Amino acid sequence: MSVVHLKLRRRHCLAWLVGLSASSAASTFAQTSTSESASGGIVFGMVPYLPVQQLVRLYEPVVNLFERSLGKPARLASAPDFEQFIERARRGEFDLVGASPHVARILHREASFLPLVRATAPLEPLLIVPQDSPVKRLQDLAQQAVLVADPFAVHVLIALRAMRDQGLVPGRDFKLIIAGTQRNGVQRMLKGDAAAAVGSASTLGILPVELSGRFRVLLRAPKGLTPMAYMTHPRLRPQVERLRQALLDFPATPEGQVMLKAAQHDGLVTLTDAELVGVDPLVVEFYKQRGAG
Numbered sequence: 542m543s544v545v546h547l548k549l550r551r552r553h554c555l556a557w558l559v560g561l562s563a564s565s566a567a568s569t570f571a572q573t574s575t576s577e578s579a580s581g582g583i584v585f586g587m588v589p590y591l592p593v594q595q596l597v598r599l600y601e602p603v604v605n606l607f608e609r610s611l612g613k614p615a616r617l618a619s620a621p622d623f624e625q626f627i628e629r630a631r632r633g634e635f636d637l638v639g640a641s642p643h644v645a646r647i648l649h650r651e652a653s654f655l656p657l658v659r660a661t662a663p664l665e666p667l668l669i670v671p672q673d674s675p676v677k678r679l680q681d682l683a684q685q686a687v688l689v690a691d692p693f694a695v696h697v698l699i700a701l702r703a704m705r706d707q708g709l710v711p712g713r714d715f716k717l718i719i720a721g722t723q724r725n726g727v728q729r730m731l732k733g734d735a736a737a738a739v740g741s742a743s744t745l746g747i748l749p750v751e752l753s754g755r756f757r758v759l760l761r762a763p764k765g766l767t768p769m770a771y772m773t774h775p776r777l778r779p780q781v782e783r784l785r786q787a788l789l790d791f792p793a794t795p796e797g798q799v800m801l802k803a804a805q806h807d808g809l810v811t812l813t814d815a816e817l818v819g820v821d822p823l824v825v826e827f828y829k830q831r832g833a834g
Contacts, residue, residue, distance in 0.1 A: 583607055583615035586635030588626055588644055590694060590744060592722055593619050600639065602800040603791075607637060610787040611780060622721075623693040624831070630654070637773050637784070641695040643827050645770035645812075646820040654772040655781050656817060658788045660806035664765035665742035666696040668704070669727070669756040676736055679707055679760055686716040686735035688726035695765060696741040698826050703762035727752050743768045743805030766820060768805065770812050785811065 585604055587596050597617050608615045618635065620626035623644065630638055631652050638648065642664070648654035668687075670676045676685075689697045701711050711717055720726035723740045727748060730738040737759060745753065773784060791797035792808050801808065 583611055583613050583636045584634065585615055585617050586626065586630055586638040586640075587617055587619050588638075588640050588694075589619045589622060590641070590690065590723065590741075592724070599800070599804055602796045603639070605796075606787055606791055607784070610784055611777075623691050633774060633776075635774065636777055637771065640770055640772065641768070642766045642770055642817070642820045643695045643698065643823040645772055646817045646824050647827075648772060649814075649817045653775045655775060655778060656812035656814060657771040657773055657781070657785045658809045659767040659771065659812040659816070660769040660801075660804075660808070661810055662743055662768055662805055662807035664696060664699070664768045666700040666703070666762035666765070667740050667742055667745060667758050668700055668737055668760035668762070669730070669740060669745070670737045670759045671731055672755055672757050674736065674757075676759060679704065679709055682709060682736055683714050685737070686718050687711075688718045688720045688730050688735040688738040690720055690723045690726055690739075692717060692719065693827055693831065695823060695827075696762075696768075697739050698823055699765055700739045700760070700762045702826060703760065724748060724752070727756065731755055741768060746805055747803065765823075766816060770817075771809075772812070 585600070585607055587600055589596070591599070596619055600617055604615045604617050618629075620629050623641075626640075627644060627647060629635065630640075630644075630648050633652075637657075638645070638654065640648065642659075645654070645656070649656065668679075676682060691697065692701075704715075705711065709715060718729075718735050720729055720738070723738075723744045726738040726740065727745070729735065731752070738756075771788060773781060777784070788809055789811070792801055800806075
């Protein structure tokens with residue numbers, strides 16, 4: 542890792558710890574951003590919590606909704622991991638985003654993204670093991686490996702904090718293995734690459750039965766605010782109310798009902814600034830995890 546990247550990480554973490562303002566940086570992002578919107582198109586950025594092909598299929602109805610609402614062609618885009626997703630969003634490459642709560646808060650504060658709606662389903666992180674695993678309690682994972690999709694995913698941050706609170710410290714008492722996606726993590730765990738894996742109840746709930754029927758829950762971590770928040774880049778500020786209302790009306794449509802069930806969203810409600818501010822402790826945890834990497 543370069544010295545420049547280390548300095549940037551420390552700067553971001555310090556800014557959150559002492560409450561420094563990032564408004565000037567956000568203004569720069571808004572002014573210098575480059576997006577398909579410049580040529581008439583809309584880019585909807587979705588955090589990479591699933592393989593990109595699955596994200597495209599799952600969120601196609603939302604992309605269609607944005608097309609109808611804004612009268613412009615739209616497409617879904619993502620990134621290889623959470624860090625690169627955040628950097629792409631900071632650079633203004635996404636007009637709209639679907640993001641985990643800590644990512645949404647980072648973009649809200651550091652790049653002035655505007656809140657639209659959030660899913661009503663609570664975010665429920667789970668630590669799972671194979672059905673026939675000899676692991677019966679958390680302490681049995683000492684000196685073993687745990688698979689995670691991304692160490693900076695919010696369900697992973699919550700789960701790791703819960704494990705640490707019970708005396709099992711990541712990096713000291715057990716090894717983290719990065720799987721890329723929750724599905725990959727489950728598959729690799731079942732193949733014996735690690736003793737356990739971390740997932741979210743919503744994502745694990747949409748796995749095919751040949752995977753979901755072969756593991757059990759070892760630990761239920763504290764629930765988070767939401768698995769998904771929808772936000773817009775400040776350049777779309779004039780369309781905020783139209784976009785928010787379109788999303789709030791979406792669950793009442795046949796297409797919306799199918800999509801929300803498939804994505805395990807339950808429903809959609811207005812996302813407030815106060816709710817995003819309440820996520821700050823997880824953002825600090827995110828930057829601490831980055832500094833330890």
